[in-house]
Amino acid sequence: MAKLMMKGNEAMALAALKGGCKAFFGYPITPQSELPEYLSRYMKEYGGIFLQAESEIAAINMVYGASAAGVRVMTSSSSPGIALKQEGISYMSGAELPGVIINVMRGGPGLGGIQPSQADYKQVTRGGGNGDYYCLAFAPESLQETVDIIKEAFDLSEIYRNPVMIAVDGLIGQMMEPVDIDKELPKRDIPKNDWATNGTLGQRERRIVNSLYLDPKELEEHNLRLHKKYEKMRETEQRYEIVQGDDAEIMIVAYGTMARICRSAIEILREQGIKVGLLRPITLWPYPVKAFKQLSSSVKGLLTCELSMGQMLDDVKIANEGRLPIAFFGRSGGMIPETEEIVDAVIKMREGLSNE
Numbered sequence: 171m172a173k174l175m176m177k178g179n180e181a182m183a184l185a186a187l188k189g190g191c192k193a194f195f196g197y198p199i200t201p202q203s204e205l206p207e208y209l210s211r212y213m214k215e216y217g218g219i220f221l222q223a224e225s226e227i228a229a230i231n232m233v234y235g236a237s238a239a240g241v242r243v244m245t246s247s248s249s250p251g252i253a254l255k256q257e258g259i260s261y262m263s264g265a266e267l268p269g270v271i272i273n274v275m276r277g278g279p280g281l282g283g284i285q286p287s288q289a290d291y292k293q294v295t296r297g298g299g300n301g302d303y304y305c306l307a308f309a310p311e312s313l314q315e316t317v318d319i320i321k322e323a324f325d326l327s328e329i330y331r332n333p334v335m336i337a338v339d340g341l342i343g344q345m346m347e348p349v350d351i352d353k354e355l356p357k358r359d360i361p362k363n364d365w366a367t368n369g370t371l372g373q374r375e376r377r378i379v380n381s382l383y384l385d386p387k388e389l390e391e392h393n394l395r396l397h398k399k400y401e402k403m404r405e406t407e408q409r410y411e412i413v414q415g416d417d418a419e420i421m422i423v424a425y426g427t428m429a430r431i432c433r434s435a436i437e438i439l440r441e442q443g444i445k446v447g448l449l450r451p452i453t454l455w456p457y458p459v460k461a462f463k464q465l466s467s468s469v470k471g472l473l474t475c476e477l478s479m480g481q482m483l484d485d486v487k488i489a490n491e492g493r494l495p496i497a498f499f500g501r502s503g504g505m506i507p508e509t510e511e512i513v514d515a516v517i518k519m520r521e522g523l524s525n526e
Contacts, residue, residue, distance in 0.1 A: 173350050255271070256297060286427060411452060419445045
């Protein structure tokens with residue numbers, strides 16, 4: 171099929187429909203408002219339900235209810251809105267309910283601004299809700315990758331019975347790129363939702379969806395079972411891309427929009443004879459620690475680049491395990507760096523390494 175030129179938010183909405191989404195509950199907030207707007211127009215054509223909730227808190231609890239009934243469901247928001255949904259996300263994780271959550275990140279903290287940011291990294295990977303839980307979290311770089319991941323996310327959320335979060339910054343939500351919306355993806359075996367509370371019709375025993383365990387022994391057993399599931403995610407779902415890593419002296423670690431800027435910087439640096447590569451996490455949780463163990467022996471240092479004050483930096487340090495020097499470059503508050511700024515940061519780090 172020919173590719174369509176689409177705006178990011180609208181492409182994400184259509185991807186959800188193509189992924190089998192049958193219910194959406196959300197609340198408008200810049201810079202993701204076109205996503206629910208698109209679904210409000212087209213969801214009915216795909217046999218689904220759209221409802222604009224009275225708040226983000228109401229929306230995530232509606233997602234909880236629809237998921238408990240076995241419906242493929244999604245919500246979307248932007249940074250402060252995702253913060254309001256954290257309690258509901260924790261409840262969904264505790265009750266082992268699938269669902270897809272899209273965060274089109276903006277600058278913060280607080281209300282902040284409406285420009286692109288990656289300052290929700292810790293919110294996405296650690297969560298603001300209570301308890302021992304994780305969301306499978308993706309950070310795509312292009313609209314095509316975003317579309318593919320959203321379609322796959324509905325399957326993954328049901329396979330693991332766990333919320334899946336897709337984190338893109340506001341630039342990806344607002345830009346336009348060609349996408350193949352009907353690109354075929356590998357088929358997965360989806361387990362039957364024999365846990366869903368979709369009515370007994372007098373033919374089976376009732377089912378209960380719950381995250382409350384008053385007996386501490388039962389709650390610990392539940393947490394251990396969840397932990398086993400998260401360990402399986404860590405083993406099988408780490409995703410990343412390594413670009414020009416075979417001979418690189420310095421590897422830039424970046425994701426999303428920042429990775430796009432870094433690609434341009436790498437081209438400039440290579441033309442100057444400076445060997446630089448890119449390690450791009452695609453999953454933010456589980457973080458792709460396996461990628462760091464595959465780095466070439468030519469790599470002398472890591473430069474972490476983010477649209478934040480360094481939230482991914484902690485995970486880079488953990489994955490690095492003290493092997494290589496690490497430097498950081500970041501912009502915050504919605505400021506997008508020029509390619510030359512990345513180039514200068516690499517040259518500065520290279521000079522520092524040569525002086526050691």
